[in-house]
Amino acid sequence: MQNVLYNHKFMSGFLSSDELEAYAPAVAQAEKSLSAKDGLGNDYLGWLDLPKRIGKDAVSAINDKAQEIRAKADVLICVGIGGSYLGTKGAIEFLSPTFEDLRKPRVIFAGHTINSDYLTDLLELVKDKEVAVNVISKSGTTTEPAIAFRIIRQWMEQRYGRKEAAARIVATTDPVVGALRKLAKEEGYAAFEIPADVGGRFSVMTPVGLFPMAVAGIDIAKLLEGAVSAYDFCSGESIEKNMAGRYAAVRNILFRKGYTTEVMATFQPQLHFFCEWWKQLSGESEGKDGTGIFPAGLDYTTDLHSLGQWMQEGVRNVFETFMILKNTASTMAVPKFEDDSDDLNYLAGRSFEDINDKAFQGTILAHLDGGVPSATLTLQDRSETTLGQLFYFFQKSVALSGYILRVNPFDQPGVEAYKKNMFALLGKKGFEKQAEALLGRVKDSF
């Protein structure tokens, strides 16, 4: 069953069927390159078929370890940044109760920021709770997670002793080399493998995302099945059939016309963090060589009372994709009040979802009238199947979109720029020359 549906028919005033037709060959070519693995960044195509290839044994091993952790921990501290953080958090927020302290066990993230106050508060929060840790890093030397893990490892060893701490720490890292693999061997941490041919932002359906999701109680087999079921409507050279290709084409056409920002608009707070995952996937894949759509997320109706004004009447360099959830987990109706002081009895008995749906329809029509090309992405429900399809749809789509844009959607050369500066300023060995020039620029300035 197809739980994710992209519909661009409302864009007709901004994008003709002829224009879309003209992009069909580019989509077909991009599909061919992905299948033949002869395009840019073709060392990083492992994600393409991983949901099918991963295999039952690997899934069982993840679930077994997750069950063990669930049995003894109230909290899993998940240490990671970027692709080792955003997708997992997006999945948990989408599939779990809205408030963190209703989740059992609760997954709390660390190592995604450099902040004493955050870590101090985190250790205060877990001081009376049973804790396990999942540290995720291909190399084990990325600054943010590595220094956070030093604090957390020390805390775990003080609290539980070195041996029991090791039994509560799970590493997700390179299969063979790297600092974290070495440490895991020495300390006896359980360890999962990050496939060599999958980049960080495409890793949510590897053990990187699957293990902490399983600890959070997510059915990861269902999630992977969902992703596999998306192959069908996200593949092929026909733009009618290939929904990921159609979305990629629409984005490129609009971008070429000067719509340089894409707003992903949700109508459910539970989708907020999924959009953060999408922002990395999209921005890091396409934002290079002076090109690439700027991805932004808005949470409606909240943000209709914030950036709604700008969306309606601001600069017309933005297009919008509305992510709509058809079925919520629960439902509530507006109660009838005798006094009707707020004049809202006309809504009595109607569900919040019905009202939210009318807010969505009202908004997309208003934005179209205001000059914003808008499309919809409808999700069936808050289920693993839907989420698996959604992950795969966006992964496939951004790969095609990058190829259409003629960039390498699988590298991120620009991320090194600030790191090199930071290493130089921190006095790391090997960066002495750079340091001198930078210190001159910094002096007297900050």
Add this chain to the structure above:
Amino acid sequence: MQNVLYNHKFMSGFLSSDELEAYAPAVAQAEKSLSAKDGLGNDYLGWLDLPKRIGKDAVSAINDKAQEIRAKADVLICVGIGGSYLGTKGAIEFLSPTFEDLRKPRVIFAGHTINSDYLTDLLELVKDKEVAVNVISKSGTTTEPAIAFRIIRQWMEQRYGRKEAAARIVATTDPVVGALRKLAKEEGYAAFEIPADVGGRFSVMTPVGLFPMAVAGIDIAKLLEGAVSAYDFCSGESIEKNMAGRYAAVRNILFRKGYTTEVMATFQPQLHFFCEWWKQLSGESEGKDGTGIFPAGLDYTTDLHSLGQWMQEGVRNVFETFMILKNTASTMAVPKFEDDSDDLNYLAGRSFEDINDKAFQGTILAHLDGGVPSATLTLQDRSETTLGQLFYFFQKSVALSGYILRVNPFDQPGVEAYKKNMFALLGKKGFEKQAEALLGRVKDSF
């Protein structure tokens, strides 16, 4: 003491002192219009001097009621949307422990979204806790907070009985008219006033924000003093002295050159939600008449591993304001590990803040080299004084910026567009004609 400092000197490659000089008369003119109250939207200038005018008695009344609530409630459910939500949440996140369940009492928001799952989870969360409610709405009929308040009022009356529920509900609303004022009188709710001459997005330092902040334990007198102390460096016709005017001028110059998006980049997760407040203030004030900067927020270093790639090498239509915190509440140092498996002993003994600071310096230099005009806004600490100055600085600045751009920074005509559509689609009386046309467009489409 000036706790907030704007520095644009790094922009010299993108913006000359002559250009800035050329904008000085526009800043002076905008200042004159605000002082003389003869500019666009001059009915809504109450915020300009409110931190001084509000008076000790009003502050005491808010604090007294807050103390009463603090004594009997574990949770304050704060019902509001837009300007009745974002500033308060931004303030609480900036001044409180990072995790919600470490806050006592805890302020939880509602009515900012239309979502059964959110409300269901909220009522589950508070079922064994002592609850009070603050409902905030000028009219009392705004759909989102009004329908959420129906659910919450019903729940409170069932739980506590009508009389005790009324003693636990505080309304913040119009001084005289409107549905919520009427209801508060009838039910005997304590009530605070929203000044008539202050618009929603400028209302954070009225009872709208001050009461729930006081319940959260924030020293609101200090906050207001902070705002008053910002008058000095945020006023006057000299662009050297008037920091708010300088920031407004810089933004307008860059916008005119095609930098249509401003990224507010923080390096502290505790500033994330402050940026949401800023996004409304900025976007809703300027995004009209087909113009206005698109405001976006990024949380570094988290987002350096996400949109960092785009920021470094993407489309060059973005400028960046780095919001930097000088002093965190706590401090932590990187521990030294004998094994040094992660090669990070070169950082041993150094504070997270020192490392974060080098990450910031490395990033701003990298982004400048990558073609992003970047400035800094340095904050002294996580204190009420700093936050009061910060609120006032941005309010003053956006007012000046709007005048320079020749828009009315105090209205929001575009927000009505989706509302009218929504009312028509919901079948509200008086919208029948519009409904017919809309239903035709919606049919067979969603």
